[in-house]
Amino acid sequence: MGRWGAMSIRQALLALLEPGPMYGYQLRAEFEQRTGATWPLNVGQVYTTLARLERDALVEHVDGSGADDATDQSGQHGPAAAQVMYRITTSGRGEVSAWFTTPVPRTQPPRDELAIKLAIAVTLPGVDVASLIQQQRTATMTALQDYTRLKRSGRASRPDQAEDLAWSLVLDSLVFDAEAEIRWLDHCEARLRRAAVEGRLHTPARPTTPLTRPQPATHEEEVTS
């Protein structure tokens, strides 16, 4: 799931209920209207999330819109679930307002698999880091080409509704992310090459034995001091 945690699904669906009550399938459609299928949301997730929001008294059934047992304890969704219309409660509105007035925390850096992979790769003998970087760059560039194509065609290219503008902004976010990743890969490549040319990068041939004292200096510091 990465940076797309359960928390933001919950907040996003709750916020979409602000303008008025909706059925679960409508919520999903409204969500995808704004985000494409970038973060696909299955119907089950929508109903599970709504059930939790209801448990926490942030949403409630609209009277007479469906059976009370629409979502049972085991998380199974019968046909009745689709017929329940949900409305946001006062405390739900409070939660939405808090969401919009609180920055998304950046305490946990979002993209880490690639950084971790590279961090491990550069320290291991026998890993072809240059081709790792190139393969990633090609893959990320392919994605960037796809996002760019979506941006210049279809409803994102001439947004005349707020939902289309939202979608084009989501695409921009994907474009900026991919671009940043490629720039970072270029940067890694350049630094690794320089380090190799200057001959100061030696990867340990076998696992380093744990040190009993703090390591005095890195290779880089030894060279530059």
Add this chain to the structure above:
Amino acid sequence: MTAVLHLDNVTRVHGDGATEVHALRGVSFTARAGELVAVMGPSGSGKSTLLTIAGGLDEPTSGTVSVEGTVLGGLGNAGRARMRRTSIGYVFQDFNLIPALTAAENVALPRELDGERSRAARALALAALEEVGIAGLADRFPDEMSGGQQQRVAIARAIVGERRLILADEPTGALDTDTGEEILRLLRSRCDAGAAGVLVTHEARHAAWADRVVFIRDGLVVDESGADSAEELLEVSP
């Protein structure tokens, strides 16, 4: 799609002996009609050399370059110059417009040099300026135009007279983000209309406008990214 530009195992060595530099070390590369290809690489990778050789501004040490089926090496200087005026359009980072000429005169110049009468050349120039969206600026001088407008004039000059190969060397380098995007949109639409385009850039966001991105390192093509597949992942489900 037919190959408008084809480089076959091209090498380029600058200098000799101890100062010998291998700018290109055996590059094969094709740009077809209707296709925009981006070439990406760090400075010194050989990407600009590739473009100058493709445009007949420089000659390969070995290997061949063909434009619309004609091998440039077999042409001689005059023949290559004619090829540049009639088949190859070049767009530079710093526009390279002639300051003493108006927009229309700049665009008409390659046609006039090719022997076209000035009235006919001007008509072609006005059509090209129209195509890049600045027909109204035909009688302005370069210093009376913004960077984005000047680059549009340069693109009009590159496409005037039905030239089918457009080579662009960092064409957005001197422009702000939005203006740069307009220029890419223009190159893109020209390729969609049937030209072959080669775009040299170090900006991933700009390269992403291309159908293919070719990565070059140390004078060699190391990889290539085509674009298909992942698009469906982002399409909105009905």
